Every structure is written in C-alpha cells, then in structure tokens.
Amino acid sequence: MGWLFLKVLLAGVSFSGFLYPLVDFCISGETRGRKPNFVIILADDMGWGDLGANWAETKDTANLDKMALEGMRFVDFHAAASTCSPSRASLLTGRLGLRNGVTHNFAVTSVGGLPLNETTLAEVLQQAGYITGMIGKWHLGHHGSYHPNFRGFDYYFGIPYSHDMGCTDTPGYNHPPCPACPHGDGPSSNLQRDCYTDVALPLYENLNIMEQPVNLSSLAQKYAEKATQFIQQASTSGRPFLLYVALAHMHVPLPVTQLPAAPRGRRLYGAGLREMDGLVGQIKDKVDHTAKDNTFLWFTGDNGPWAQKCELAGSVGAFTGVWQTRRGGSPAKQTTWEGGHRVPALAYWPGRVPVNVTSTALLSVLDIFPTVVALAQASLPQGRRFDGVDISEVLFGRSQPGHRVLFHPNSGAAGESGALQTVRLERYKAFYVTGGARACDGSIGPELQHKFPLIFNLEDDIAEAVPLERGGAEYQAVLPKVRKVLADVLQDIANDNISSADYTQDPSVTPCCNPYQIACRCQAP
Numbered sequence: 001m002g003w004l005f006l007k008v009l010l011a012g013v014s015f016s017g018f019l020y021p022l023v024d025f026c027i028s029g030e031t032r033g034r035k036p037n038f039v040i041i042l043a044d045d046m047g048w049g050d051l052g053a054n055w056a057e058t059k060d061t062a063n064l065d066k067m068a069l070e071g072m073r074f075v076d077f078h079a080a081a082s083t084c085s086p087s088r089a090s091l092l093t094g095r096l097g098l099r100n101g102v103t104h105n106f107a108v109t110s111v112g113g114l115p116l117n118e119t120t121l122a123e124v125l126q127q128a129g130y131i132t133g134m135i136g137k138w139h140l141g142h143h144g145s146y147h148p149n150f151r152g153f154d155y156y157f158g159i160p161y162s163h164d165m166g167c168t169d170t171p172g173y174n175h176p177p178c179p180a181c182p183h184g185d186g187p188s189s190n191l192q193r194d195c196y197t198d199v200a201l202p203l204y205e206n207l208n209i210m211e212q213p214v215n216l217s218s219l220a221q222k223y224a225e226k227a228t229q230f231i232q233q234a235s236t237s238g239r240p241f242l243l244y245v246a247l248a249h250m251h252v253p254l255p256v257t258q259l260p261a262a263p264r265g266r267r268l269y270g271a272g273l274r275e276m277d278g279l280v281g282q283i284k285d286k287v288d289h290t291a292k293d294n295t296f297l298w299f300t301g302d303n304g305p306w307a308q309k310c311e312l313a314g315s316v317g318a319f320t321g322v323w324q325t326r327r328g329g330s331p332a333k334q335t336t337w338e339g340g341h342r343v344p345a346l347a348y349w350p351g352r353v354p355v356n357v358t359s360t361a362l363l364s365v366l367d368i369f370p371t372v373v374a375l376a377q378a379s380l381p382q383g384r385r386f387d388g389v390d391i392s393e394v395l396f397g398r399s400q401p402g403h404r405v406l407f408h409p410n411s412g413a414a415g416e417s418g419a420l421q422t423v424r425l426e427r428y429k430a431f432y433v434t435g436g437a438r439a440c441d442g443s444i445g446p447e448l449q450h451k452f453p454l455i456f457n458l459e460d461d462i463a464e465a466v467p468l469e470r471g472g473a474e475y476q477a478v479l480p481k482v483r484k485v486l487a488d489v490l491q492d493i494a495n496d497n498i499s500s501a502d503y504t505q506d507p508s509v510t511p512c513c514n515p516y517q518i519a520c521r522c523q524a525p
Contacts, residue, residue, distance in 0.1 A: 035129070035240040036349070037295040038372050039231070039287060041280055042091065042244070043344070044084070044137060044162075044251040045333060047305035049317025050273055051344040056315065060273035063281030064299065067348050071297075072357045072395065076402075077345035078424075079303045080365045080387075082334050082411035084162060085139050086418065087302040087365065088246070092120040092140070092151075094369030094380075094388040096420070097409055101499035103418025104411075106141055108165050108199070108510050112502025113141010114151065119381040121369050122152025125242045128378040133230045135223050136246035137162060143509040149206055153244075157205050157226045159214060160511065163248050163255075166201035167519055168213040172253030173268055174312050178213055178519050200519040202511040209513040212522050216255035219248060224279045228286040235290040240376070245283065246302075249276035252309050269312055284348070292350055296375065300365060301343035303411070307332040310440040316342075321436075322465035323454070329436015329445025334412035336422035336431065337464055341408055347395055354397040361402030362424070367391045384497045405485045413437040414447040420489065423482050427459040430482040453482065 052059040053068035054075065080090030081097060089095075089102035092114070097103040101115045114120070122132040133155040134148050141147070142160035149156050167178035178200055200213030203222075227245055234241035248255070254272040280299065287295045305314030307330035316339030321331020331337035345363070347353050366388030373380055374390040387407075393399035408422040414435025415421050421432040430453040436445020454467040455478055468475040512520035 035377060036375055037234070037240050037287075037291050038125075038242045038376070039283065039295060039297045040091075040242075040244045040368065040372075041283065041297070041299045042088070042136075042246045043249060043276065043299070043301040044247055045303065045306045045314065046250045046276075046301040046344060047314030047316050047332070048319060048339070048342050048344055049315030050250070050305075053346075054317060054344060056317070058270055060270045061277045063277045063284065064344075064346060067280075067284060067297075067299065067346050069356050070350070071346055071348035071353050071355060072359055072397075074345040074347070074359050074361065074363055076360055077300060077343060077363045078365065078406060078408070079301060079341045079343050081409050081418075082303045082336060082340035082413075084137075084302060086409065086411065088137075088139055089114050089118075090387075091302075091365045091368055092122070092244075093118050094121075094366055094386040095384070096366070096387045096407065096493075097418040098420065098493050099385070099387070099496055099498050101501035102140070103409070103501070104503075106139060106161065106503070107505055108161060109505040109507050110141060110502075111143055111504040111506050111509055113143070113146030115499035115501050116145055118499050120152045121372060122148075122242060122244070124152075124373055124378050124381065125240075125376055126152050126154070128376050129239060130376065131234045131237060131239050131241040132243075133234070133241065134158065134244045134246070135226050135230070136244075137248060137251075138246070142511060147207065155206065155230060157203075158223070158246070159201055159203060159219075159248070162251055163201055163214075163216060163219075164252055166198050166213065168201050168216050170215050170217040170255065172216050172255035174309060175253030178521075198519070199510055199512055200521055202513065202520075204511075209511060209522065212511070212513045212520050216248075216253065219255060220275055220279050223247070224282040227283045231283070231286045231290055242372075247276060247279065249273075249279070250305070250314055252306065252312050254312055269314065295349065296352070296372075297348040298346070298368060299348075300345040300368075302365075303334075304332040304340045304343065307339075307440055308438040308442075313440070318462050320463045322463045323456075323467065324434060324436045324445050324464070325439075327436065327445050328439070328443040329413070330439040331436060331464070334437040335414070335435070336408040336410065336433075338429075338458070338462070340411065340413075340437075349395075353395055357397060359394060359400065359402075361391070361394045361400050362404075362406060362426075363391055363394065363402045364388060364406055371395070385492060405489075407486075407489060413445070415449075420486065423453075423486050424458075425478065425482055425485060427457055428455055428478050428482070429458055429464070430455045430478070453479070455479070455482070 052065040085105040136158040203211040203214035319338035321337035332339040406424040415433040435447040513522040
C-alpha cells in the first residue's frame with residue numbers, strides 16, 4: 001500500500017517575437033560548456049493527490065507519471081507558503097516571506113511587488129551568462145520596475161497575476177464573462193459575480209499587452225508554443241538558459257474546452273489536469289529533442305488545492321487535516337495543514353538524476369534557488385541569508401535526509417500573514433495557531449491560538465487527526481526542540497538583511513491597453 005511507503009523599455013532586439021538584450025544571443029561563439037539548462041514548471045493550486053504517480057484515484061497525468069518513471073519523485077516536498085505571491089517570491093529568492101517581504105498576495109491595483117532589493121534567480125543566472133525566460137503567471141508586481149522584464153527575465157509572456165483577477169470572453173468554469181454589470185438599485189454584493197465590474201485580463205509579451213481580454217481557451221496552447229520556441233532558440237544560441245513556466249492550471253477558472261461524455265462529477269477537473277499534463281508533455285518533448293542531456297527539468301506546485309471550489313478543486317490525497325475538518329473549514333490552500341503546502345514534485349535530468357526513484361527527503365520549493373545557483377556554477381547574493389539549501393546530493397541519489405526543520409508561514413486562514421507559527425521538525429509538526437480556510441460547504445474553521453502547540457507525529461498520522469498527548473513523554477521530549485528551532489529562526493531573521501514589500505494600491509496602475517473601452521478592451525496587434 002502506497003501510504004505505508006510515505007515515511008526593456010529593455011535595450012534589445014526582436015527575434016521571432018522574443019525580446020533579448022543586445023548581448024550576443026544569436027551570434028555566440030561561446031559554447032555552453034558544463035553549465036546546464038534549467039526548466040522550472042510550477043503548477044497552480046494542484047493537489048498532492050492529483051498526480052497519478054502519487055497514487056491518485058484517477059490517472060489524468062500520463063506525461064508527468066512518465067517523467068516520474070524517468071526521474072525522481074518527491075513525496076515530502078513543500079511549497080514555501082500556502083498562497084500564490086508568497087510561494088512564488090520564495091521560489092525566486094530562496095527566502096521566506098519574513099525575509100523577502102512578500103507575506104500575502106498582490107492585487108491588480110498593487111503599486112509594488114517583490115522588493116527591488118531582493119535578487120531573483122533569473123538575475124543571478126543572467127549575470128552568469130544565461131538567457132532567461134518566463135511564461136505564465138507572475139503575481140509579484142506588474143507596475144514599472146516590478147515587471148518580469150526588469151527582474152532578470154529577458155523574455156516574458158503571460159498574465160501578470162491570477163487569471164481569475166479580471167474578466168474574459170472565454171471565462172471557463174467558475175468565472176463570469178466580461179460584460180459589465182447592469183446599473184440597478186440593489187447593492188452589487190447581491191450580484192454574486194454573475195457579471196463583472198473588473199477590467200479584462202491582460203496577456204503580455206514583454207512590456208506590451210497583446211490581448212485584453214485574453215482568450216483563456218487557447219492560453220495553454222499559446223504557453224506551450226512560446227515555451228517550445230524559447231527552448232529551441234535558446235538551444236540554438238549555444239548559451240545556457242533558464243525557463244520558468246508558471247502555469248494557469250489548476251487555478252480556477254478551468255478553461256477546458258473538450259470534456260469526456262461521462263461520468264459527471266469531477267470530469268471538469270480531470271479534463272483540466274489532462275490539458276495541463278499535455279502542456280507539460282510538449283515542453284518535455286522539446287527538451288528531449290533539443291537539449292536532453294544538459295537540461296534539468298523541475299516540476300512542482302505553488303500550494304495545495306483551493307477546496308472552496310468544490311469539484312473544481314484538486315485532491316490533497318491522504319493529507320486530509322482531520323483535526324481541522326472536525327472543527328470546520330478546509331485544511332488545504334491558505335492553511336498550514338499538510339494539504340495546504342505539501343505539493344507534487346518531480347526532477348528529470350537524464351544521466352544525472354537517477355530514474356524511477358522515490359525520495360522521502362524533507363524538501364522545499366525554497367531549495368530550488370540555491371540548488372540551481374550551485375549547478376549553474378554561480379554565486380549566491382551576498383549580504384543576506386537563505387532558508388533553502390543546495391539539494392544536489394539528494395537529486396543525484398547520493399544523500400537522502402534533506403531538511404531537519406521547515407517553517408510553514410501563515411497564508412491567510414489563521415494568524416498574521418507570513419508569521420511562522422507552524423514548525424516541521426523531522427517527523428513532527430507543531431501548530432501554534434490553527435484555522436481552516438473556507439471549505440466547499442461554506443464553513444470556515446475558527447482561528448485558535450495554542451500556547452502549548454498541537455504536535456502531530458506525521459510518520460504515524462499523516463492525516464493530522466490526533467495530536468500527541470500534552471502530558472505524554474513524546475510530547476515533552478519534542479516541545480523544547482520545537483521551541484528552540486523556532487526561537488533560532490526568528491533570531492536569525494531579526495539579524496538578517498530583510499525587505500519590506502509595498503502593498504499600496506492605486507487604480508491607475510491597473511494594466512489597461514485602451515482606457516476608452518469598457519473593461520480596457522483592445523485587439524491583438
């Protein structure tokens with residue numbers, strides 16, 4: 001039984017739709033040498049239990065399952081936060097939100113973004129001679145210098161935030177279309193979002209809005225085409241590359257156009273999974289045909305499923321957060337229960353990463369930054385501390401344990417956003433605050449502060465159902481260790497060079513290609 005095993009303006013040139021700096025991208029006598037390429041694919045709101053290789057009830061991820069057989073699968077891998085912007089900021093900096101300043105999500109009207117004094121992975125690799133590209137959801141600020149083109153990415157194509165943060169003409173499931181709400185006497189709250197007052201979703205290519213509203217029904221194929229073009233052109237250049245693909249899947253709305261005839265129920269979500277899996281398959285196929293031996297492909301997720309979306313949300317697998325569900329609310333996205341931050345993760349690099357290996361090492365999205373920097377033979381930014389570690393030894397099958405300690409920041413369900421009140425210590429997990437996000441049934445678990453933390457032994461209780469007895473020997477042995485590691489990290493953060501994000505909002509910074517049209521509508525050039 002599988003569960004038992006779980007122990008810009010850029011100065012640049014246009015090149016087939018891409019914008020690159022005037023460095024010798026196309027005419028380079030420089031060979032790649034031993035520097036590898038990197039492709040990082042980040043799913044959105046995908047549940048740990050959605051991956052077929054993770055013993056999912058349905059098999060909707062054939063390409064990802066094949067990648068697992070051809071590479072390494074991680075079953076104890078965690079997002080750095082349980083919501084969008086903080087998780088992505090940590091991926092690109094290797095630092096928790098209390099250090100990098102991003103503790104909650106940015107808005108369409110956000111003036112700021114990931115603080116400019118934070119160095120992104122793309123900036124580090126750019127300085128090391130890499131061509132850098134990003135496709136998909138950014139959600140770390142879009143105004144001025146916070147745009148991806150000014151954060152280390154030579155090329156950007158995508159929606160600058162979540163694709164439910166604006167209207168479209170092809171809304172998909174669980175999302176209204178663009179027509180404006182009618183004027184009436186009743187309060188807008190009674191409309192229940194059957195119509196839209198928001199501006200249309202913009203699709204950017206570098207600094208230019210190409211579509212507003214974006215056509216969601218063709219977005220997956222556009223992402224696949226741009227990703228494969230980037231890989232082909234970067235490979236031809238003879239220089240190493242970094243491609244970061246932040247998918248719209250499996251966040252709502254689900255823009256799937258082809259549905260199976262039966263059965264009913266979760267067929268919409270399953271169709272979305274298959275569409276996402278096909279997109280990933282196209283990217284992997286391009287890697288295999290152009291740069292297979294020298295490209296490290298990493299697939300993971302930003303946080304757990306958005307349970308309040310019911311049949312349009314993913315599966316947490318066995319990580320059901322029973323203690324919380326008994327008290328109401330969801331133990332998934334926005335929470336620090338396992339379902340909120342334990343995410344699917346795969347590594348693929350033929351000849352380097354061993355094939356068909358399942359790793360139980362305790363790892364985090366935070367580890368991507370220092371690991372990629374090390375493999376690229378680059379240097380970590382100076383004058384700051386990192387929460388991720390170089391896990392090359394785990395990837396290459398030479399080591400297993402990973403982290404001894406991880407910290408799971410509050411992500412919207414309970415406690416102050418970004419605060420560290422949940423601690424993973426080896427097989428134990430301690431909660432100083434609990435609370436459930438909105439569940440499918442509409443319930444919200446009450447926020448509860450715990451002077452003496454709830455402590456679960458995940459090795460024996462992956463469902464987080466029954467905490468250790470407070471008076472028991474096991475609890476008494478673990479508690480001082482939890483207190484010490486938490487005190488140590490808070491002291492370390494206090495002594496660190498930390499950043500503060502600007503969460504100011506101003507409607508004038510809303511992306512809009514034609515302010516004279518309703519919803520900022522414009523046509524692609």
